[in-house]
Amino acid sequence: MSLFKDEMTPMERAVAFSKGEDVDRIQCNPNLSNGIARVLGCKISEFNHSARTLADAVIATHRRFGGDGAKVFTDLFIIAEAMGAKMKYPEDETVDLLEPAIKDISEISKLEPIDPYKDARLPIHIEAMKYVQDEIGEEVPCTALVVGPFTSAFFLIGVETMTKMMIKDPESVHRLCEISLENCIRFADATIKQGIGISIAEPMSSCTVVSPKHFREFSKPYLKRFVDFIKSKGSGTSIHICGKTDGIWEDVVDISVGALSIDNIASLKNCTETVGDRIKIMGNVDPSSIMYAGTKEDVRKATLQCVKDGYKSPKGYGIMSGCGLPVETPIENIDAMLDTAREIGWPITDEKLEELMSFNRYE
Amino acid sequence: MSNVKEKLLKDLAESVVDMEEDDTIEIANDFIESGYDAYEGISNGLAAGMDEAGKLYEEEEYYIPELLMCSDAMYAGMDVLKPHLKYDETEEKYKAVVGVVEGDTHDIGKNLFKIMLETTGFEVYDLGRDVPPGEFINKAKELGAKLIGLSTLMTTTMDNMEIVVNLLKEEGMRDDVVVMVGGGPISQSFADKIGADGYAPEASRAARLAKDLVRGKMNVAV
Numbered sequence: 001m002s003l004f005k006d007e008m009t010p011m012e013r014a015v016a017f018s019k020g021e022d023v024d025r026i027q028c029n030p031n032l033s034n035g036i037a038r039v040l041g042c043k044i045s046e047f048n049h050s051a052r053t054l055a056d057a058v059i060a061t062h063r064r065f066g067g068d069g070a071k072v073f074t075d076l077f078i079i080a081e082a083m084g085a086k087m088k089y090p091e092d093e094t095v096d097l098l099e100p101a102i103k104d105i106s107e108i109s110k111l112e113p114i115d116p117y118k119d120a121r122l123p124i125h126i127e128a129m130k131y132v133q134d135e136i137g138e139e140v141p142c143t144a145l146v147v148g149p150f151t152s153a154f155f156l157i158g159v160e161t162m163t164k165m166m167i168k169d170p171e172s173v174h175r176l177c178e179i180s181l182e183n184c185i186r187f188a189d190a191t192i193k194q195g196i197g198i199s200i201a202e203p204m205s206s207c208t209v210v211s212p213k214h215f216r217e218f219s220k221p222y223l224k225r226f227v228d229f230i231k232s233k234g235s236g237t238s239i240h241i242c243g244k245t246d247g248i249w250e251d252v253v254d255i256s257v258g259a260l261s262i263d264n265i266a267s268l269k270n271c272t273e274t275v276g277d278r279i280k281i282m283g284n285v286d287p288s289s290i291m292y293a294g295t296k297e298d299v300r301k302a303t304l305q306c307v308k309d310g311y312k313s314p315k316g317y318g319i320m321s322g323c324g325l326p327v328e329t330p331i332e333n334i335d336a337m338l339d340t341a342r343e344i345g346w347p348i349t350d351e352k353l354e355e356l357m358s359f360n361r362y363e
Numbered sequence: 364m365s366n367v368k369e370k371l372l373k374d375l376a377e378s379v380v381d382m383e384e385d386d387t388i389e390i391a392n393d394f395i396e397s398g399y400d401a402y403e404g405i406s407n408g409l410a411a412g413m414d415e416a417g418k419l420y421e422e423e424e425y426y427i428p429e430l431l432m433c434s435d436a437m438y439a440g441m442d443v444l445k446p447h448l449k450y451d452e453t454e455e456k457y458k459a460v461v462g463v464v465e466g467d468t469h470d471i472g473k474n475l476f477k478i479m480l481e482t483t484g485f486e487v488y489d490l491g492r493d494v495p496p497g498e499f500i501n502k503a504k505e506l507g508a509k510l511i512g513l514s515t516l517m518t519t520t521m522d523n524m525e526i527v528v529n530l531l532k533e534e535g536m537r538d539d540v541v542v543m544v545g546g547g548p549i550s551q552s553f554a555d556k557i558g559a560d561g562y563a564p565e566a567s568r569a570a571r572l573a574k575d576l577v578r579g580k581m582n583v584a585v
């Protein structure tokens with residue numbers, strides 16, 4: 001259970017932040033993935049066919065933790081699946097890619113444009129977004145997580161094939177990314193029509209996977225056009241990129257996305273110092289060794305450290321885990337993250353953080 | 364020491380680093396036709412090249428696509444050299460079982476670990492991707508494996524690693540098998556928490572650690 005109480009709703013807080021007014025605490029988004037099923041008490045596979053259950057899990061997670069965003073998200077593959085990729089649907093684990101939509105670039109004409117209201121699990125997500133926005137949209141900024149064009153392209157042809165094509169056949173990578181972009185836009189368009197925002201995930205753009213050079217050649221142009229589309233619809237957006245990203249921070253700024261969420265592998269301090277004057281930064285409590293495997297006090301200390309590294313960032317900073325939380329992350333650790341944000345309160349000073357760091361609250 | 368052999372080994376390594384698969388095959392054939400020892404070609408040529416590629420990866424000169432192309436060249440060279448290996452000349456091989464845990468199909472890390480394990484002298488059985496916990500146990504039992512390597516790239520599937528460790532305990536096999544875990548979201552503290560024996564952030568270091576751990580365990584057993 002929470003030790004502290006919020007005085008504002010996440011929406012009131014977000015609005016006050018955007019106007020530069022005082023708030024009750026810093027923003028904090030624990031970034032649950034399918035752990036939302038544990039909060040509601042359902043099986044993860046129920047999200048595959050019930051929009052109501054998916055919405056209920058998102059809403060229950062908002063009510064349980066009071067984080068600064070409610071996100072409709074199950075897995076990275078819903079667009080690729082709608083384009084013909086085959087999935088594995090475990091009963092109570094995250095859906096995973098079984099087979100890409102095509103095996104070879106010669107089959108590219110098999111990839112058909114998606115209909116977000118008809119194909120695969122997309123209509124379930126769209127319907128869930130509607131419930132979430134209708135029921136809690138006034139209290140909390142709601143988003144759908146949409147996988148970006150470059151990463152989605154990997155799932156269309158297979159991760160290994162796409163990876164090698166970047167070196168052997170760059171032209172085909174561009175053709176695939178173009179198709180992927182078109183379908184990301186179709187889904188994003190339907191998402192925005194439900195009245196909710198978009199969080200982009202681009203894990204394959206990570207410098208842990210591809211070089212900044214390849215990112216600039218194959219991902220950035222499509223990502224830029226994707227973000228331009230979202231902004232043209234009057235919607236805001238943020239992006240999460242896993243792994244190392246320091247080599248492409250300037251590029252993310254170029255794309256002019258609203259906020260950048262970084263992995264715990266990346267340095268938050270370095271990031272805020274390098275690009276914090278031009279983009280809001282979020283991050284980056286370790287989802288594995290701290291949130292999943294740590295104690296409540298570990299979570300508290302790591303959260304305090306992140307705030308210390310980030311809170312002066314000129315364009316703003318929000319607490320977040322460095323990647324989606326593992327499904328079985330202890331609920332009380334997620335409470336501890338939010339409670340640390342509440343404990344810090346507002347305004348934040350170096351002295352206050354030092355003082356809070358100097359003692360243990362939980363043990 | 365023949366200069367010709369040294370030159371061929373160097374070229375072999377370079378062809379791997381340069382991702383020139385066709386060159387690797389040609390040089391490997393030259394190496395065998397010149398009557399040199401295949402094991403040396405693998406360990407001082409191909410693996411040396413892969414080691415160099417790994418270093419370039421650590422230095423952020425190479426990334427996953429480049430590493431995969433290097434590993435393709437290395438495997439192509441292996442295909443040429445392997446049939447010529449004289450097994451009685453190699454040191455005793457420990458058996459290892461590796462795989463990507465259930466729920467995950469990303470096998471880049473596992474494949475690199477497998478290559479590195481093979482070059483440090485393991486005989487590796489690869490269970491592939493999306494492997495249910497029980498299969499690791501069954502295969503290790505069947506082969507008398509001394510090492511189980513578990514890989515994942517996804518936070519959502521990490522819990523399956525702990526299940527494998529617990530199954531080993533239930534089967535009374537935990538003391539006989541070294542368990543290594545690796546992959547993007549895995550950390551030393553996660554390895555400690557689930558009771559795995561070893562973790563390293565990158566494949567070649569993980570493989571060296573694996574060998575040390577298995578040797579350590581064997582010595583204790585003796």
